[in-house]
Structure formats: structure tokens, C-alpha cells
Amino acid sequence: MQGMMMNRPLKIADILSYAADVHPSGEIISVRTEGDLHRTTYGEISKRVAQLAHGLRDLGVEPGQRIATLAWNGYRHFELYYAISGIGGVCHTINPRLSAEQMIYIITHAEDRVLFLDVTFVPLIEALADKLPADLRFVLMTDRAHMPKSTLDLLCYEEILEGHPTSIEWPDFPEETAAGLCYTSGTTGNPKGVLYSHRSTVLHAMSAAIALPEGTASGRKILPVVPLFHVNAWGLPYITPMTGASLVFPGPALDGKSLFDLMDQEGVYSAWGVPTVWLGLLGQIKEEGRLPDGFKDVVIGGSAAPEAMIEAFETAGVNVCHAWGMTEMSPIGTQGNLPYPMRDLPLAERVAAKSSPGRRIFGVELKIVDEDGAPLPHDGKAAGELYVRGNTIASGYFNNPDASAAAVDKDGWFGTGDVAMIDPTGFLTITDRAKDLIKSGGEWISSLDLENIVMSHPRVASCAAIAVPHPKWDERPLLVVVPEGDQPPGQEELLDMLAEHFAKWQLPDDIVFADTLPLTATGKVSKLTLRKIYANHALPDAG
Numbered sequence: 001m002q003g004m005m006m007n008r009p010l011k012i013a014d015i016l017s018y019a020a021d022v023h024p025s026g027e028i029i030s031v032r033t034e035g036d037l038h039r040t041t042y043g044e045i046s047k048r049v050a051q052l053a054h055g056l057r058d059l060g061v062e063p064g065q066r067i068a069t070l071a072w073n074g075y076r077h078f079e080l081y082y083a084i085s086g087i088g089g090v091c092h093t094i095n096p097r098l099s100a101e102q103m104i105y106i107i108t109h110a111e112d113r114v115l116f117l118d119v120t121f122v123p124l125i126e127a128l129a130d131k132l133p134a135d136l137r138f139v140l141m142t143d144r145a146h147m148p149k150s151t152l153d154l155l156c157y158e159e160i161l162e163g164h165p166t167s168i169e170w171p172d173f174p175e176e177t178a179a180g181l182c183y184t185s186g187t188t189g190n191p192k193g194v195l196y197s198h199r200s201t202v203l204h205a206m207s208a209a210i211a212l213p214e215g216t217a218s219g220r221k222i223l224p225v226v227p228l229f230h231v232n233a234w235g236l237p238y239i240t241p242m243t244g245a246s247l248v249f250p251g252p253a254l255d256g257k258s259l260f261d262l263m264d265q266e267g268v269y270s271a272w273g274v275p276t277v278w279l280g281l282l283g284q285i286k287e288e289g290r291l292p293d294g295f296k297d298v299v300i301g302g303s304a305a306p307e308a309m310i311e312a313f314e315t316a317g318v319n320v321c322h323a324w325g326m327t328e329m330s331p332i333g334t335q336g337n338l339p340y341p342m343r344d345l346p347l348a349e350r351v352a353a354k355s356s357p358g359r360r361i362f363g364v365e366l367k368i369v370d371e372d373g374a375p376l377p378h379d380g381k382a383a384g385e386l387y388v389r390g391n392t393i394a395s396g397y398f399n400n401p402d403a404s405a406a407a408v409d410k411d412g413w414f415g416t417g418d419v420a421m422i423d424p425t426g427f428l429t430i431t432d433r434a435k436d437l438i439k440s441g442g443e444w445i446s447s448l449d450l451e452n453i454v455m456s457h458p459r460v461a462s463c464a465a466i467a468v469p470h471p472k473w474d475e476r477p478l479l480v481v482v483p484e485g486d487q488p489p490g491q492e493e494l495l496d497m498l499a500e501h502f503a504k505w506q507l508p509d510d511i512v513f514a515d516t517l518p519l520t521a522t523g524k525v526s527k528l529t530l531r532k533i534y535a536n537h538a539l540p541d542a543g
């Protein structure tokens with residue numbers, strides 16, 4: 001028997017209409033490429049989004065067309081998210097840190113019709129222009145007064161809005177309609193496009209808001225360091241208009257001092273981003289000897305949060321929520337807010353509990369399997385490849401039948417490529433990315449576990465453990481360390497520290513020091529690049 005309730009399509013535009021109605025004074029504060037700080041509200045921005053939607057239609061944008069953005073976190077980027085999807089288009093966010101070759105590939109693959117770009121990226125696109133589709137149009141996200149001279153035929157963003165009505169009747173379409181497109185950074189092979197729908201986007205925002213109530217509560221300010229060009233800034237532009245939290249967009253400057261000053265000035269309650277950006281902020285907090293005013297909550301995801309980082313924040317009085325997910329999951333899969341009785345644990349136990357990225361959010365199912373695909377128990381001991389299933393998880397990749405076929409198993413679960421354990425209370429431990437595990441003489445060594453210990457050394461800024469080829473053992477661990485300050489810790493000292501936690505055969509065969517670690521386009525340590533750099537590294541006992 002069917003239920004007898006209305007069946008209205010879930011639509012992204014309804015999120016902003018709701019905010020304009022219920023949270024009209026919720027703010028969107030942006031550091032602009034023009035150099036100033038811009039303030040608006042959900043009430044005001046919904047009018048500009050309507051104008052932009054009319055303007056897009058005037059440009060000839062039709063439902064289903066892909067419209068690209070190449071921009072920092074700011075209110076105009078937010079407007080594009082809503083206006084493009086509102087009229088049935090697909091907002092394709094491009095990561096400016098991709099290589100030129102990858103950028104050309106994804107713009108061509110997505111068949112983008114219009115590219116909206118921040119002033120910063122004009123030289124980048126000028127240099128690529130002759131390799132981009134001839135009919136691609138460019139809109140510069142600024143006003144007439146800030147339009148630079150360019151070899152590109154540039155339209156002006158503010159002129160596209162001008163003269164249009166400040167309201168719009170958003171069209172209805174099925175909730176499965178595509179709304180957003182984000183390519184994974186493609187560490188192997190070409191980037192693959194994840195095509196979000198209105199339904200998946202709205203459901204993801206609702207689940208994430210429930211799972212992460214701390215910073216997203218009405219009236220609080222959230223700063224997404226995580227870019228709008230990387231998995232929809234983890235859903236924040238959709239979550240906050242639902243809950244009534246305000247958004248503080250940091251623009252291009254993401255160093256510790258710029259973040260500290262902006263957070264301090266605006267009284268940011270919660271900030272979200274990958275571990276590498278928090279190293280900078282923690283450095284600035286140390287220098288200032290205090291937290292930014294009002295800072296109470298940090299969401300760390302995208303890579304494993306080192307225990308030393310969790311401890312530093314928690315000691316300073318900032319609640320850490322360690323989250324795990326991926327582009328294909330919209331992206332949030334699990335979150336590490338502790339259940340209430342555990343919140344009062346002593347510091348050391350709390351930090352240890354939070355080194356797990358927590359439990360699945362509502363709507364995401366998890367399973368771990370052995371090499372034959374057979375499910376493994378959630379006993380906190382068995383480790384296997386992690387598979388996921390749910391309404392916010394990709395069922396395949398845009399225009400890529402081969403990758404789509406390989407993505408899901410016969411029961412429709414998506415293979416994450418991560419190796420994990422799940423304990424009986426649902427807490428997840430990511431052992432490693434399958435491709436980053438180090439296989440020594442048939443036994444696996446977790447690079448994440450080694451790094452976690454070394455990162456707790458006060459004179460280590462960051463580090464990475466990677467596999468290097470070995471004639472006898474196939475692979476052995478090499479540790480690459482970036483020291484903090486000019487007194488690097490000794491090799492012996494680090495090995496002694498590791499020896500307290502690991503068996504002898506799991507210890508790195510060598511430790512090398514470097515000034516920096518290479519990063520991927522999404523700001524994570526690029527182990528692929530490190531493996532290439534050190535492929536011929538002579539290990540001391542390799543003969």
C-alpha cells in the first residue's frame with residue numbers, strides 16, 4: 001500500500017528561498033579579490049541570485065548545460081551555485097590547482113558552455129585559451145571598474161545581473177536532475193566527474209546539519225577554508241542557509257595569519273578544512289598566545305587528522321570534529337563528534353577517541369570486505385576495503401562508462417579504495433589508502449600510523465611515510481620529515497620514539513629531511529609525487 005503524502009521534488013533553490021524567508025539576516029561575509037570585505041545577507045543575496053538566473057537565461061544557458069566556475073570562496077561563487085542549478089543547469093566547479101593539462105581535459109570533457117572566473121585566474125586562462133573549446137564564453141566575476149585588459153573576450157559579472165527582476169519563479173523538475181559536477185583530482189589517470197543531483201545535495205545537507213550541529217547552529221559563524229571548488233565546500237553553502245548559520249568566505253589568502261585575523265575580527269565559531277591549513281593556523285595561535293575571538297569548533301577532514309593536531313586544538317579549548325569522506329560521497333561519510341558520555345573524557349582519552357573519524361552519518365552505510373569481497377565483522381580488529389552505499393553517494397562517473405562499471409560492486413556498493421576497521425559501536429578507523437599501504441615481505445604497514453606518532457614530536461612540522469622498492473622485501477618504509485624550526489630531530493630519536501609503538505620490522509629503513517612536502521590540488525600531501533621523487537632512494541641495508 002502506498003503512503004498518501006505529497007511528493008514534492010527536493011530542489012536546491014528551495015534551500016535559499018527558505019533562508020530568505022526564515023533567516024533573512026543570516027550573513028555572508030566575503031574577502032573579495034577586489035581587496036575589501038563584502039557583507040550581505042541571505043535575504044539580500046536571494047535577490048541577486050534571481051537576477052543572475054535571469055541573466056544566465058539571457059546568455060542562452062539551458063537546462064542540463066554545464067556552467068563552469070574557477071573561483072575562490074566568496075559570495076559571487078555562492079550566487080552561481082544557486083542560480084545555475086536553480087534554472088536546471090549544472091554548476092561545474094574547477095579546482096585552479098589542477099595542472100593545465102587536467103584543466104583542459106575537464107573543461108572539454110564536461111563540455112562547459114560558460115566559464116565564470118575570478119580576476120586572479122585571468123592569466124591562467126589566457127595561457128590556456130587556444131586549447132579550450134572555441135565556443136566557450138568567459139565571465140569575469142567583478143564589476144566594470146575592476147575589469148582588467150585581457151586577450152580573452154570577457155563579459156562582466158555585475159553587468160549580467162543588471163536590470164533584471166529581483167525575484168524569479170524557479171522551474172520545477174525531477175529531483176534526480178543533475179545540479180553540480182566536481183572532478184576528483186585523478187592521482188592516476190584522467191580526473192573523473194562526480195555528478196551531484198538536487199536530491200543528493202539536499203539530503204547531504206540535511207544529514208550533515210544533523211550530524212554536525214555544533215558550528216552549524218543558527219546565529220553562529222562558520223568559515224569554510226575548504227574551497228567551493230572542492231566537493232561543494234563539504235556542503236556548507238547548502239547547510240548554513242538551512243540552519244541559519246552565517247558564512248565567512250576567506251577569499252584567496254589561506255595562510256595562518258590571514259585566517260587568524262579574519263576569524264578574530266568576525267568572531268568565527270567554527271572553521272572547516274584539511275589538516276595542512278590548520279598547521280598554519282595553529283602556528284599563528286602559538287605566536288599570538290591566544291585563540292581567535294569566539295573560535296570554539298574545528299572540522300578536520302580530507303586527510304587523517306594527526307593526534308598532535310587534535311591535542312593542540314582540544315588543549316586550547318577548541319572542539320575537534322574529525323570527519324572522513326570523499327568527493328564521491330558529497331563528501332561527508334562519517335563525523336567524529338563524540339557521544340555525550342565520551343565528551344567528558346580526560347584529554348588524552350578524548351584525543352585518542354577523536355583520532356578515529358567517528359561514526360557514519362545518517363544515510364551512509366559502511367561495509368568492509370576481504371580480498372574476495374566477503375564482508376568482514378565490525379569488531380574493531382578486522383581490516384578490509386571500505387565500501388559505502390547511500391542516497392548521497394555516486395553510482396558512477398559522468399560520461400565515463402569504464403570507470404562507472406569499476407566503481408560499484410555487484411550489490412551496488414561503492415569501493416572507496418580506503419582500508420578500514422569498524423568497531424562494534426560504529427567507530428571507523430582508516431588504516432590507509434590501499435595504494436599508500438606499505439607492503440613489506442607480504443605484511444602491511446600503515447603509513448598513517450607511522451606518521452601519527454612522528455607528528456607528535458615537537459620539532460616535526462609535517463611528515464609522510466611512503467613505500468620505496470626493496471630487493472628483498474618488495475617495499476620498505478621511508479619517512480620524509482619536514483622539521484619545525486632549524487634544529488631537526490635526530491634520526492635515532494625519531495626511531496626510538498617509533499620503536500615504543502611498532503614492531504622492529506615496521507620501522508622506517510631510513511629517514512630523510514625536506515623543506516616542504518608536495519601537495520595535491522586539494523591540499524593534501526601527495527604521496528604519489530613523493531614515491532616518484534624517492535623511487536631510487538638507496539635504503540641503508542638494501543644492498
Ligand code: ADP
Pocket residue numbers: 184185186187300301302303304305322323324325326327328331357416417418430432433520522524
Ligand atoms: P582527492 O583527494 O583525490 O580529491 P577526495 O578529496 O575525495 O579525493 O579524498 C578522499 C580520500 O581522502 C578518502 O578516500 C581518504 O583516503 C582520504 N580521507 C578523507 N578524510 C580522511 C580522514 N579523516 N582520515 C583518513 N583519510 C581521509
